[in-house]
Amino acid sequence: MKTAALALLLQTALLLGLAPLVSGIIKNWKAKLQNRQGPRVWQPYLDLRKFLRKDMVISEHASWVFSFAPYVVLITALLAGLLVPMLTEQAPLSLFGGVLAFVGLLALGRFFLALGGLDPGSAFGGMGSSREMTIAAIAEPALMLAIFTVAIAARTTDLSRIVHASLGPEWSWLNPMHVLAFAALFIVLLAETSHIPVDNPATHLELTMIHEAMLLEYSGRYLAFMEWGAAVKQLVLMTLLANVFFPYAIADTMTVAALGPSLLAYLAKLVLLAGIVAVVETTNAKLRLFRVPDLLSAAFVLAALALFSTFLFQ
């Protein structure tokens, strides 16, 4: 009981603490790859502190939904994160839900994020909400099918047991099923965390933004919650990719001796993934909105192929 509570606290702290760092690394490396100095790795922490200290201006057209949304976004991202094994094979809340709850919680956060975008009555927010929900809708089948493939191979929807199965002898990352499912999930990761080629948060044009457009009317504390929630969501999806497909060195007990290497391996995996994202962001252009479905249907086809391959190779 005591170790369980400790694990819960540790994971919550890591989720909150590491999330801005990962965003910082991606931004910094992207700048380096483009021959720019770029913001420091720590910049997101400073931004968040700055937002938290600022006064808030809330639109006079907005209702209570606008103020409620930031809490939902942050908390659902954290909850989803607690369902995913991070340092230990056993996720703190794995009894409370597996992949299905994971996807459901992220969807709940997105639902309120989009409502928050519509609430102030600005056309930018509406446009962002519309696009976010559209892209999420076409990303969802690819995400689910890729996850199903993994879940069917592990014969469970419980993420802890999926990770346990990945540690088993039958698991090989050269297995076509894993490669294809990983590729599908990676594309979904880019779409869900507003990266190029799907969304470009760094653009100066509101018309091309998706995620940022929904946040335009947020300020101060609420903006901080929203940004932090988005960063946590990104970290959580990366953790899912890292630990389900490459569960090396993950701890099976809650001892310092086991956790140390596990933490190091986890950080290495995150940094690697962040690097890949930075390279993808630098080497690709943002797609036109109506080209994004092509990318995501490619992800769906990859996931479907992963599924067929389980059938072919067994």
Place this chain on the structure above:
Amino acid sequence: MDQLPHTLLMLTLLGYVAGALVGLVFLRAERLANYFAFGCAALGALGGVVASVWALAAGSVVAPSLQLLPSLIPYIKFTIRLDPLGLFFTLIVSLLGLALSIYSLGYARGFYGRKNVGVLGAFFNLLLLATTLVFLADNAFFFLLVWELMALTTYCLVSFEHEKEESRNAGVLYFVMSHIGTGCIMLGFLLLFQASGDYGFAGFHALGDEMSDGSRNAAFILFLVGFGIKAGIIPLHIWLPVAHPAAPSNVSAIMSGVLIKTGIYGLTRVFFDFLGTPPNWWGVTVLAIGTISAVLGVLYALMEHDLKRLLAYHSIENIGIILMGLGAALMFLHSGHPLLASLALIAGMYHTLNHAVFKGLLFLGAGAVLHATHTRNMEDMGGLAKRMPQTAFFFLVGAVAISALPPLNGFVSEWLTYQSLLQGFGTTPSLIRLMFPLSGAMLALTGALAAACFVKAYGITFLAQPRSEQAEHAHEAPWPMLAGQAILAAACVFLGLFPTVFLKLLDPLTQQLTGQQLSAQLSSVQGLVLSGATATGGTVSTLGLALMAVCLLPVPLGLWLVFGRGTKTRRGPTWDCGLQGLTPRMEYTATGFSKPIRMIFKALFRPRREVQREYDFSPYFAKTLRFESHVEEVFQTRIYRPFYGAVWYFSRRMRALQAGSLQAYLIYIFVTLLALLIFAL
């Protein structure tokens, strides 16, 4: 078995009869008619809820049947029987009936001086009576009788506002489609009668195993079409999005919540009780129809900006999800996995109840909005969250539930559906098993599109600035209307947070239909956690997640305390790019919101638009602008319209035979007689 449920159900039926009579008695006194008719309905429905929960909790086995009225004609017996399947559906109609009757006490006031409230109350009671009897009937003849009564009362209610042409047309379309369905069901029952020699349902039990393959498959198809029309499966759905919105909102709620479930009841009764062990293609067909209905239903819903039509299309989607569970259950029964079949059946049944609850809630919310703004067009709404705060809150609960988001009830039943689909992968070695995860992926698409649709429905209707004068001056609904919504919203929360408590009520049902009781395997950790039935499933606890969310609340609040102490919040205008203030016309519209989806699924929707501008010097500064946008309803234009055309063509040709001349008719009779005589030789 306990006598209490029997007695209570009799009282329920009596309550509905009394309500109908009182409504007619007080035709001229609308206030009294309103109070007494809907009061009787509420009391009757309350009795129905108590009786069905009581009987299901007692683990009722099939009770002996009960003669309701004496009958003089052989075969035709007016008998009812309390069995778990019927009781479960009685629970659905009673629960919804209760909330709706209370709601109607307030809603019917809107008709004072305009329409006859007594008639509305009488038909409302009759409809509840007929629907309850459909679920309890124990004789095919009696079943068809009350089925017709139900269809006819619904027809009268759909055309209640008959001065509108829309309502009249909707009524006729409903009438025609409904009768095609009834015809198929009749033929199906005749096939069963042929095999059993009796119209009693007891004689039909597992009859399919004794029937020849041909007549069994014919019965399957006839029932699928007959009950499918009532359930609104695609492509038999065309009446549904027309008829549901045309009726008064309390009736729309009962149509979407309960009436289409009579189709599901019929399918479940026939497939699981009567037709015996199913061949594989039945399950595959039902699963495929379910998947297609779910995806297309939600896509068409997204294109709507009429709030009630949008909700009606979502009914098609949810019927699809229910059928996915039923189809999977049939496939598992075929492959000899009764445990998984029970799981899939539970998923379907749970979703049936859940859909009744949240769709009822959403229609009531739509009714309240309609009551306040006098429009169904979402483009004329907006800003209602401030003007109708309670309704807005209840609608939000319903929207989260229908989008299958945790921790509410829609999520739980879809979770069960996903579990049964995923575990189904291991039940058969053939290629057909790929259907399970692919349907699962389509269910994910459906869920995400539903979320998009309800962001639109809620955001455009309730948030931002009001888009019209009426929306500007909207006012909150009277308390009975709020109370009706509150009951259903509370049911959404309860069914979402405490699924294991509720699943116990489904034990007798699965025992009856698949011979398995699952509630014990489905719950772990003292019922706080829902588990996926077998050791290899997964677990989920909506209650745990909700509590954990509360436990995490100190994170944002702590951040506020540590960093943000002393910060101020002020209200300001939304950023308007330096213009002179935002007007509602600059807001995003419902049509605009769904445009990306419309473009992505262009092949299905075939969108068409016309823009006419009048301008002086530059098209960017138009004086007047007319914009029209249409989406083609493929099923109407490609299937039904050619069919109507053919029917008209042949009717016109037939008219030549019927020229009105007596001599010609005599010749026809003579020739027919001659032909028959020759045939008899």
